[in-house]
Amino acid sequence: MLDIQVRFSLPIAYQNAFVSLHDREHKVDFHLKEGTHVAQSEYVDLGVVDRVEGRRLLGKFSFEYTYEPDRHVVTVNGTDFDSARSMCLTTVPEGTSEFCRQRVTGGGFVADDLTSNPRWNYVTPLTPGLRDVFKGIVRTVNDRVIEALQEQPHLIVQVRKHPPEMSAEEHQKFLTVYRDGQFQGLHQAGRQYGPGEQVFTVDSVFGGEVTLNYGEAFANVIGSTNDPKIAGLTWIQLWANQFNTYPVICTSYQSNGFGCGNSLVGGHVIAGQHASVVAQGSNSVWIFPICVQHNNNDNVYMQALKYLKGIWLHNYMG
Known part of the structure; x- marks a missing residue:
């Protein structure tokens, strides 16, 4: 098992009548096991969705990797690598099933990643610039995952x-x-x-x-x-x-x-x-x-x- 922790905060503060994001540092943990898998963090508290009864906005990160402990090699996708298996931020108002996904470069399928939820969809004129904020967060987390892996002793890191x-x-x-x-x-x-x-x-x-x-x-x-x-x-x-x-x-x-x-x-x-x-x-x-x-x-x-x-x-x- 390979365990890493990364920290991030908002690239810029964001608040309007519909969504408010916490301006504080967050930390996320990933646990990598042998083979090819999808690493997932626990949900973190990102802010509040005022338009959804003031519910907390939760987010978790996920990415595909391959870990070969016998070779001391881990393979992950680079921050500019356009793939549906690259780093992804899934956001959801607490207590709902209205998921949206933001990937590091936009790879994937828009119809699946930015679903036609009746209330939670951040790519609308009601939340200008919010998609760019989420994209910045995802890119930061992916960069720091790669940095954290490269800091591991005796580990070779391959980046797609x-x-x-x-x-x-x-x-x-x-x-x-x-x-x-x-x-x-x-x-x-x-x-x-x-x-x-x-x-x-x-x-x-x-x-x-x-x-x-x-x-x-x-x-x-x-x-x-x-x-x-x-x-x-x-x-x-x-x-x-x-x-x-x-x-x-x-x-x-x-x-x-x-x-x-x-x-x-x-x-x-x-x-x-x-x-x-x-x-x-x-x-x-x-x-x-x-x-x-x-x-x-x-x-x-x-x-x-x-x-x-x-x-x-x-x-x-x-």
């Missing part, structure tokens, strides 16, 4: 995010080719591909970001280096695009006395001290900037010393 924005020309550079589920390299314009070969966009493998603990051990993925050198440069450019900076040094620079060079690639790596082949469809592969010497040596492991954030690949070679 959308790929960085790219031009059509850049996007084409990240097309990958698979044959019978095996990675063949990057797509080559003008080349004719056979019926057993499939071309995938970066969206199909980009999971988001991963944050490692300082000194976390990781090792090469065996079987991912058969792409030409330009592919390595492409992966490192994807990392640079995601984090808005170009790496200038190996993530594991001189770890355990290893002689790092100055040429860097975006290395396919996994947690642990042993290089390994990774099963098709795995969600455990990351991209980190590493030197060519580390990338070509499967007999040593690396450590997260210079960069703690990497790209997480979803459904690797799937």
Whole structure:
């Protein structure tokens, strides 16, 4: 079981003739267990709905996660990741069944999330700006959940995010080719591909970001280096695009006395001290900037010393 607590208060005070929100700090607890589940907080007292007989307005938070204690990995959705499974605030006037849901980016179904309740519906001219207040609360709670997870000792946090924005020309550079589920390299314009070969966009493998603990051990993925050198440069450019900076040094620079060079690639790596082949469809592969010497040596492991954030690949070679 993984337990975290986060605190939040209103981004701005809100009060009118229909709804009043408490201007005070709230705390919410989440309990994460092994597997993929939906974490739910207890209800908190947000304020009063004057238009519903002055009843208390209660709210609870929920989000989907995957917790793998054997790998010390937890996966959650990022604050800007548009999904019906992202952080959600469910509000209800006490003693009624008139639920409304506010999601972190608006993902989901409006007809279900903002139901046609006869009295409680905050997306009306009677409550101007209230939806923005709730959206701000949800985003704050989601950010603080991620921060709380990243502060947990010995826990690796994977955060689902959308790929960085790219031009059509850049996007084409990240097309990958698979044959019978095996990675063949990057797509080559003008080349004719056979019926057993499939071309995938970066969206199909980009999971988001991963944050490692300082000194976390990781090792090469065996079987991912058969792409030409330009592919390595492409992966490192994807990392640079995601984090808005170009790496200038190996993530594991001189770890355990290893002689790092100055040429860097975006290395396919996994947690642990042993290089390994990774099963098709795995969600455990990351991209980190590493030197060519580390990338070509499967007999040593690396450590997260210079960069703690990497790209997480979803459904690797799937």
